[in-house]
Amino acid sequence: MIETVTRPHRAHLVRWAAQRPEVLVLSADLTASCEADLFRDTYPGRFFSLGMAEQNMMGFAAGLAREGFFPYVHTFAVFITRRPFDQVAMAIGYPSLPVRLVGFLPGLTTPGGVTHQAIDDVGLMRLIPNMTVLEAGDATEVTSVLDVAQAVDGPVYIRQLRGEVPRLFPADAPMRLGRARVLAGGDDLCVVSSGICTEEALRATAALRAKGLGVRHLHVSTLKPFDDPAVLDALAGVRLGVITMENHSVIGGLGDAVAALMTKHGVGGRLRRLGLQDTYAHGAGKAYLLREYGLDAAALVRAAETLAGARLDIDDSDLAAVRMGTLTAAEKTEDL
Amino acid sequence: MASLPTAAVKHTSPETMPPATAPATAQAGHAATRTAGATAADVRRVADAVRRRVLDYTLQNNGGYLSQACSSAELLATLYLRVLRLGPSTAPLVPRPFAGVPGAGNPEAFTGADYNGPRDPALDRFIFSPVHYALVLYSLLIELGRLGPDGLEAFNQDGSTVELIGAEHSPGHEVTAGSLGQALSQAGGIALARRLKGERGRVWVFMSDGELQEGQTWEAFAALAHHRIGNLGVYIDANAQQCDGAMADTMTIEPLAGRLRAFGAEVHEVDGHDSDALAAPAADFGGGDRPLAVIARTDPCRGVELMRARAPRLHYLRFKSDAELQAYAALLATLDAEARA
Numbered sequence: 001m002i003e004t005v006t007r008p009h010r011a012h013l014v015r016w017a018a019q020r021p022e023v024l025v026l027s028a029d030l031t032a033s034c035e036a037d038l039f040r041d042t043y044p045g046r047f048f049s050l051g052m053a054e055q056n057m058m059g060f061a062a063g064l065a066r067e068g069f070f071p072y073v074h075t076f077a078v079f080i081t082r083r084p085f086d087q088v089a090m091a092i093g094y095p096s097l098p099v100r101l102v103g104f105l106p107g108l109t110t111p112g113g114v115t116h117q118a119i120d121d122v123g124l125m126r127l128i129p130n131m132t133v134l135e136a137g138d139a140t141e142v143t144s145v146l147d148v149a150q151a152v153d154g155p156v157y158i159r160q161l162r163g164e165v166p167r168l169f170p171a172d173a174p175m176r177l178g179r180a181r182v183l184a185g186g187d188d189l190c191v192v193s194s195g196i197c198t199e200e201a202l203r204a205t206a207a208l209r210a211k212g213l214g215v216r217h218l219h220v221s222t223l224k225p226f227d228d229p230a231v232l233d234a235l236a237g238v239r240l241g242v243i244t245m246e247n248h249s250v251i252g253g254l255g256d257a258v259a260a261l262m263t264k265h266g267v268g269g270r271l272r273r274l275g276l277q278d279t280y281a282h283g284a285g286k287a288y289l290l291r292e293y294g295l296d297a298a299a300l301v302r303a304a305e306t307l308a309g310a311r312l313d314i315d316d317s318d319l320a321a322v323r324m325g326t327l328t329a330a331e332k333t334e335d336l
Numbered sequence: 337m338a339s340l341p342t343a344a345v346k347h348t349s350p351e352t353m354p355p356a357t358a359p360a361t362a363q364a365g366h367a368a369t370r371t372a373g374a375t376a377a378d379v380r381r382v383a384d385a386v387r388r389r390v391l392d393y394t395l396q397n398n399g400g401y402l403s404q405a406c407s408s409a410e411l412l413a414t415l416y417l418r419v420l421r422l423g424p425s426t427a428p429l430v431p432r433p434f435a436g437v438p439g440a441g442n443p444e445a446f447t448g449a450d451y452n453g454p455r456d457p458a459l460d461r462f463i464f465s466p467v468h469y470a471l472v473l474y475s476l477l478i479e480l481g482r483l484g485p486d487g488l489e490a491f492n493q494d495g496s497t498v499e500l501i502g503a504e505h506s507p508g509h510e511v512t513a514g515s516l517g518q519a520l521s522q523a524g525g526i527a528l529a530r531r532l533k534g535e536r537g538r539v540w541v542f543m544s545d546g547e548l549q550e551g552q553t554w555e556a557f558a559a560l561a562h563h564r565i566g567n568l569g570v571y572i573d574a575n576a577q578q579c580d581g582a583m584a585d586t587m588t589i590e591p592l593a594g595r596l597r598a599f600g601a602e603v604h605e606v607d608g609h610d611s612d613a614l615a616a617p618a619a620d621f622g623g624g625d626r627p628l629a630v631i632a633r634t635d636p637c638r639g640v641e642l643m644r645a646r647a648p649r650l651h652y653l654r655f656k657s658d659a660e661l662q663a664y665a666a667l668l669a670t671l672d673a674e675a676r677a
């Protein structure tokens with residue numbers, strides 16, 4: 001069983017901002033839901049409530065950034081990337097301002113249904129020139145992502161996790177810009193995962209390895225720019241092919257970034273992209289949705305079977321044996 | 337849950353009218369008497385039952401949107417019992433499971449609008465905007481017999497349409513409105529289309545006050561006035577609350593009545609727990625050239641005094657301790673006993 005950390009962002013943001021008076025937080029009526037309430041209470045003079053008005057908030061963030069501040073905009077990922085897309089692109093992206101957009105509830109991690117599920121946020125933000133796109137995959141990354149973002153000269157979108165967050169990576173191994181984590185080596189398959197999918201992928205890769213497959217596994221946290229030489233190396237020279245796994249549409253996110261890299265360099269063989277297959281989703285529990293949309297460990301096993309052209313005889317009980325178990329019942333009726 | 341005190345209301349509600357006569361009744365055009373005499377007392381009974389049911393499900397789920405039921409119970413009950421000209425539900429009493437998202441390849445997709453009756457040129461349409469209030473609407477549909485008494489068994493269950501945050505497939509919902517502040521514009525389009533088609537039926541929109549913070553809401557009001565859309569009425573649950581707490585501390589929308597008037601709406605400001613006051617502005621509405629906006633000033637703790645201890649954060653109730661949960665359970669038992677008496 002792996003360790004889980006409760007609300008790592010909440011206290012870390014306060015500690016991290018202590019010696020950075022130029023860091024501000026902007027919020028659109030989801031302050032506690034985005035774990036910015038402790039910052040608000042600790043530094044009331046650096047917290048600004050903009051109400052449920054996300055388009056306007058982006059303009060305020062841009063203005064503050066033009067004056068030398070570093071606004072950390074907190075709201076749900078959908079409300080950063082969809083409604084105020086034009087404001088983000090024109091007021092923040094074009095002038096390349098150091099606004100940090102911290103978006104919560106990525107992909108299928110919310111029961112709030114289609115309006116709350118950010119399944120296109122990575123794609124939308126990658127589309128914006130000047131934008132850097134980061135995604136946290138565990139508690140270590142939830143906290144270290146702030147250092148990475150702050151060092152970027154330009155706007156940054158952070159796909160952030162809240163609540164009970166597993167710790168997959170050592171606390172002293174922080175996220176690094178443009179550097180994937182190589183979690184395992186092997187010459188048969190290459191699995192590239194991001195965000196919460198890495199935990200699911202770890203369950204499947206353990207089972208695949210037990211069946212004798214050599215699986216190299218990389219965890220990606222910088223989705224743009226996407227030029228890590230280690231990723232390119234890993235994509236090249238695998239016997240069966242590559243599988244990407246992301247809590248997002250297969251269009252515009254990790255899978256497309258990998259595909260572009262493979263074709264640009266003429267490496268790798270076949271590619272299977274796991275993710276939402278160009279569809280909206282609906283409201284339900286996370287485990288149910290991951291299964292329904294083919295984003296769980298079993299889906300990765302099926303993709304491996306397709307590339308291997310053989311049944312691997314891995315069933316749910318094999319996967320349950322490596323269950324990491326971080327889903328809590330509370331998530332079903334989470335405060336939205 | 338106590339058995340439902342719906343019988344007294346049912347004979348006066350539109351459900352019992354055969355579909356064929358509903359348009360004819362609507363033609364008479366007396367909005368206040370549309371439901372053949374539903375009274376403030378009927379509204380009170382239904383509203384209290386809605387509060388109890390939402391409290392019950394909040395207890396069962398160890399959390400929920402309870403303050404929304406407290407503030408809007410009379411408002412929504414008044415709309416369904418005394419304002420909306422609706423035919424009987426044409427939807428199943430047991431809610432349909434999720435049938436996939438809409439798309440050319442999915443003929444099975446549906447909306448929950450059929451719980452509000454058939455489409456008819458003379459009948460009204462209802463657009464439900466703040467869909468985190470979904471449980472309040474589901475509970476009301478049950479009290480009115482439009483949804484079966486077990487309709488909430490699927491509430492917040494995997495694969496169900498009775499979602500925590502409603503979407504257009506959810507009972508009583510017609511548009512996907514969970515990105516708040518988007519439904520009014522869509523209702524404006526529906527109202528404009530109905531005018532183009534010469535339909536007499538009106539379009540009613542239920543909104544939360546937080547939605548008045550979104551710029552799009554004001555763009556919608558500007559367009560409604562500009563295009564002289566006089567067949568659309570908005571009821572706003574002005575409970576002065578939002579996620580972060582009091583609206584006045586988060587981002588004020590006041591003076592709301594003055595702002596709406598300046599945007600060209602006919603504005604009424606009423607006690608949102610007074611059914612007669614709520615129903616009055618809608619009487620005979622529909623023939624003019626201005627949208628109607630009714631600001632219902634409401635109390636987010638009405639009927640559940642216990643909740644006041646949690647102010648200013650009332651948006652989502654999650655019990656902090658077993659003792660707190662027990663206190664709410666005891667309140668429900670008392671309310672159930674009172675209702676049976």
Ligand SMILES: Cc1ncc(C[n+]2csc(CCOP(=O)(O)OP(=O)(O)O)c2C)c(N)n1
Binds near residue numbers: 544651
């Ligand atoms: C565009 C958009 N931004 C943010 C949210 C998240 N959200 C859901 S309810 C809500 C509060 C809105 O205020 P109101 O509906 O008046 O709250 P209530 O009276 O129910 O407390 C917010 C910010 C949302 N659903 N849509």
